[in-house]
Amino acid sequence: MTANAIEAHGLVKIFGRQRAVDGVDLTVPAGSIFGILGPNGAGKTTTLRMLLGILDPDEGTRTLLGTDHPLDVARRVGYLPEERGLYPSMKAYDAIAFMGALRGLPLAEGRRRGRAMLEEHGLGKAADKEVRTLSKGMAQTVQLLGTLVHDPELIVxxxxxxxxxxxxxxxxxxxxxxxxxxGVTVIFSTHVIAHAERLCERIAIIAGGKVPFAGSVSQARDRLRPQVRLETRALDGPWRAALPADAVPEGHFWHFTLPETGVEPLLRALIEGEAGILSLSIERPGLHDAFVAIAGADAARQLEEDQQQESADA
Incomplete structure (x- = not known):
């Protein structure tokens, strides 16, 4: 496998008068977990389909596993589309085998692996059940196992x-x-920040068809300075002059952005000024704060609405 499993430059896709994807650049290192984070309608699915060769870009280039003809390496890829679909009359292990056969895995081997995978994931008793009789979670697990059964190098x-x-x-x-x-490369799209923050080494934030940020989760969070929460025994004194201009009082507590000079000069001033430090904590901004700063409040609000709608539909 090449150093980068996926490279894309200036991807554009136009539907009618709408630029669904507008100049997307992506680099996905081989062996990494990469997330495409954005609200519904931001262009995530269209981007993935262009990377896989399901759609051709109107502008731009992309390479998948070292080739600019993605369909040529389709058998090395496992793809779980947003629209779930299994044949309802198929038995669970047959559904897994069938999906593997579409990627070149012999059917008999797919059936053997399908049974073993179901057993491994605690679904051994469901192997001979028809898909229509499975719960939603079980059916989705079956489809995911079908995505993995042929041992792909890249999972989308x-x-x-x-x-x-x-x-x-x-x-x-x-x-x-x-x-x-x-060592498998995994790329997934999501509108749930928590999943991206927990799983991903690198992310691309997408909003309105554009990617305003692509890089490590740490780099995204570093767009914002850490926040300080300070508790003092004294309410007033000369030490207050050392607090940053954005310091907000709340009784004996103060909230402010960590100064660029760091915390040491501030601590010195507080001690010398007899502020009486009771507690001091420094909190690094989370990915949610970084998303708001990078993509904007409207995109962040859309993310929250998407999650609320999904919870209501569950």
Whole structure:
């Protein structure tokens, strides 16, 4: 495998008068867990489909596993689309085998692996059950196992957590980490910041078809300075002049952005001024704060609305 599993430069996709994807650049290192984070309608699915060769870009270039003809390496890829779909009359292990056969895995081997994978994930008793009789979470697990059964080098998951309860979400997270531990590249789209923050080494934030940020989660969080929470015994004194201009009082507590000079000069001034430090904590901004700063309040609000709607539909 090449150093980068995916490279894309200036991807554009136009539907009618709408630029659904507008100049997207992406680099996904091989063996990494990469998240595309953004609200519904931001262009996540269209971007993934262009990377996979399901859609051709109107502008720009992309390479997948070292080739600019993605369909040529389709058998080395596992793809879970946003629109879930299994043949309802198929037995669970047959559904897994069928999906593997579409990627070149012999059907008999797919059936053997399908049974073994179901057993491994605590669904051995469901192997011979028809898909129509499975719960939503079980059916989604079957489809995910079908995505993995042929041992792909690259796994692409479009909104894989959508519709899953907390238990099945945790199970999926473990499966993603297990694949990455084997050296498999995993790229997934999501509108849930927590999943991206917990799982991803690198992310791309997408809003309105554009990618205003692509890099490590740490780099995204570093766009904002850490926040300080200070508790003092004294309410007033000469030490207050050392506090930053954005310091907000709340009784004996103060909240402010960590100065660029660091905390040491501030501590010295507080001690010398006899502020009486009772507690001091420094909190690094989370990915949610970084998302708001990078993509804007409207995109962040849309993310929250998407999650609320998904919870209501569950």
């Amino acid at each position: 998951l479009d909104e894989p957590f959508s519709g899953l309860d907390a238990l099945n979400q945790a199970k999926l997270e473990r499966m993603i980490r297990a694949q990455a531990a084997r």
